[in-house]
Amino acid sequence: MLYWHVKRFLTKHTTKRTLLSALVVSISLLVALVVVELVFRVFPSLLPDWYKADMPAHGVELFNPGIFKKTPIDGVPLPLITSPLYTGKTEVTELPKDLEDLHMVDGTQNPDKGRVTDLLLPLDEYGFANENRLESADVLLVGDSFTFALGVKRPIGFLEDFSKQTGLTVYNLGVSGVGPLQEEWLLNNIGLNMKPALVLWFIFPLNDLSDAYETYNYMQSGIDTYAKLYADKKMPSIHTLSLMKKLFISKGAGEGDKQKHTYLKGLQYNSINGEMPVWFHPNYLRLLSRGVDEWSRANGWDVLEGAIWRVKGVLDEKGIKLVIIYVPSKEEIYLPYVEPDYELILKMAFFGEETPKDILPADFYGKVLHNSVSAELALEGLCKRQGVEFFSPRIYFKNFAVSGQLGYLSADTHWLPSGQRVLTEPLINFLRHKNYIKDNK
Numbered sequence: 001m002l003y004w005h006v007k008r009f010l011t012k013h014t015t016k017r018t019l020l021s022a023l024v025v026s027i028s029l030l031v032a033l034v035v036v037e038l039v040f041r042v043f044p045s046l047l048p049d050w051y052k053a054d055m056p057a058h059g060v061e062l063f064n065p066g067i068f069k070k071t072p073i074d075g076v077p078l079p080l081i082t083s084p085l086y087t088g089k090t091e092v093t094e095l096p097k098d099l100e101d102l103h104m105v106d107g108t109q110n111p112d113k114g115r116v117t118d119l120l121l122p123l124d125e126y127g128f129a130n131e132n133r134l135e136s137a138d139v140l141l142v143g144d145s146f147t148f149a150l151g152v153k154r155p156i157g158f159l160e161d162f163s164k165q166t167g168l169t170v171y172n173l174g175v176s177g178v179g180p181l182q183e184e185w186l187l188n189n190i191g192l193n194m195k196p197a198l199v200l201w202f203i204f205p206l207n208d209l210s211d212a213y214e215t216y217n218y219m220q221s222g223i224d225t226y227a228k229l230y231a232d233k234k235m236p237s238i239h240t241l242s243l244m245k246k247l248f249i250s251k252g253a254g255e256g257d258k259q260k261h262t263y264l265k266g267l268q269y270n271s272i273n274g275e276m277p278v279w280f281h282p283n284y285l286r287l288l289s290r291g292v293d294e295w296s297r298a299n300g301w302d303v304l305e306g307a308i309w310r311v312k313g314v315l316d317e318k319g320i321k322l323v324i325i326y327v328p329s330k331e332e333i334y335l336p337y338v339e340p341d342y343e344l345i346l347k348m349a350f351f352g353e354e355t356p357k358d359i360l361p362a363d364f365y366g367k368v369l370h371n372s373v374s375a376e377l378a379l380e381g382l383c384k385r386q387g388v389e390f391f392s393p394r395i396y397f398k399n400f401a402v403s404g405q406l407g408y409l410s411a412d413t414h415w416l417p418s419g420q421r422v423l424t425e426p427l428i429n430f431l432r433h434k435n436y437i438k439d440n441k
Contacts, residue, residue, distance in 0.1 A: 060080075138168040147173070
């Protein structure tokens with residue numbers, strides 16, 4: 001009998017201790033969760049980039065609540081998500097790799113990682129690619145990611161090279177992922193306050209038209225702010241739980257996901273340093289098959305034309321010179337100089353999609369080569385009709401390619417720093433010939 005009383009007593013108190021321990025653990029976990037959540041709320045830069053990448057505009061509202069309501073759809077939320085004010089990072093040290101991100105290129109075989117090992121692209125407080133935010137500048141650079149990348153300081157890129165050779169103060173307004181309407185907005189709202197004498201507007205038709213058309217359609221649909229654009233995309237209510245959920249899901253899917261990717265081998269380019277693999281962007285290969293008339297009728301062309309017309313009018317009133325600079329794609333420059341593997345080129349053009357059965361590889365290759373200058377000719381014609389100075393560096397990049405030198409990243413769309421410098425001297429000579437800048441010698 002005594003045994004059972006003792007056992008009941010011990011069981012009762014053990015249960016109480018167990019419940020108490022469980023309660024203490026639960027409260028501790030809850031407190032820890034609240035503390036971590038508060039830290040994320042106060043210091044959102046601590047949230048991983050891959051987590052913020054799924055948020056509208058990469059989570060810029062985490063740092064600047066209400067910015068979407070203030071920013072028109074044809075504008076850009078400022079400061080940019082790249083701003084050191086948000087991230088604490090004053091420079092970019094990683095190469096872009098859009099074709100690796102598309103899973104066309106195996107990241108372990110990306111030759112760019114060994115080619116540029118010491119990259120430094122400074123960021124000012126706005127998040128633009130400049131060492132410092134300036135109150136005034138002689139020259140403004142306007143454009144998308146091609147222009148943003150011109151700010152690379154190590155190895156020396158275009159901005160640094162141009163500034164040293166001319167003695168002029170240059171400010172880079174380039175922003176990745178924007179189109180002509182946003183570039184116009186940046187010029188009007190940021191650039192003109194700097195009282196420049198010259199604006200160099202870099203146009204890359206192979207994605208600028210789609211960006212322009214998308215923004216125009218938003219505006220026509222009554223979506224006039226970023227808040228309306230992202231109305232259905234709400235921020236997670238509790239970041240800690242959302243982060244844990246994403247980690248759990250990604251861990252479960254990780255290995256299986258890797259096995260799904262079918263990478264393509266690169267097209268071999270005979271460089272002065274031996275054979276190099278080069279990959280081309282699917283969209284850009286397909287777009288290069290367009291003729292001049294097709295470009296002039298393409299969605300977004302009239303939007304681009306309107307933006308250039310308005311910018312020219314504003315700059316003319318202020319006595320500021322404007323030059324439109326055509327940005328040639330890697331595809332149009334290097335396609336004639338890589339191995340003519342028609343099948344592989346067609347696979348690249350329709351990567352991730354089913355290749356149309358009525359397109360013959362050799363015919364597609366020939367059509368792209370034949371029409372590869374059409375985008376440039378269409379843009380040049382537009383500028384001529386509007387009385388805007390136009391400059392194309394295509395021939396200089398062609399000469400660079402013929403000499404066996406790669407001016408673009410192998411697994412990305414953009415110029416290498418050495419490729420950026422191909423542009424510098426011919427452009428300076430052009431600007432001096434037009435008396436837009438003076439010889440500083």
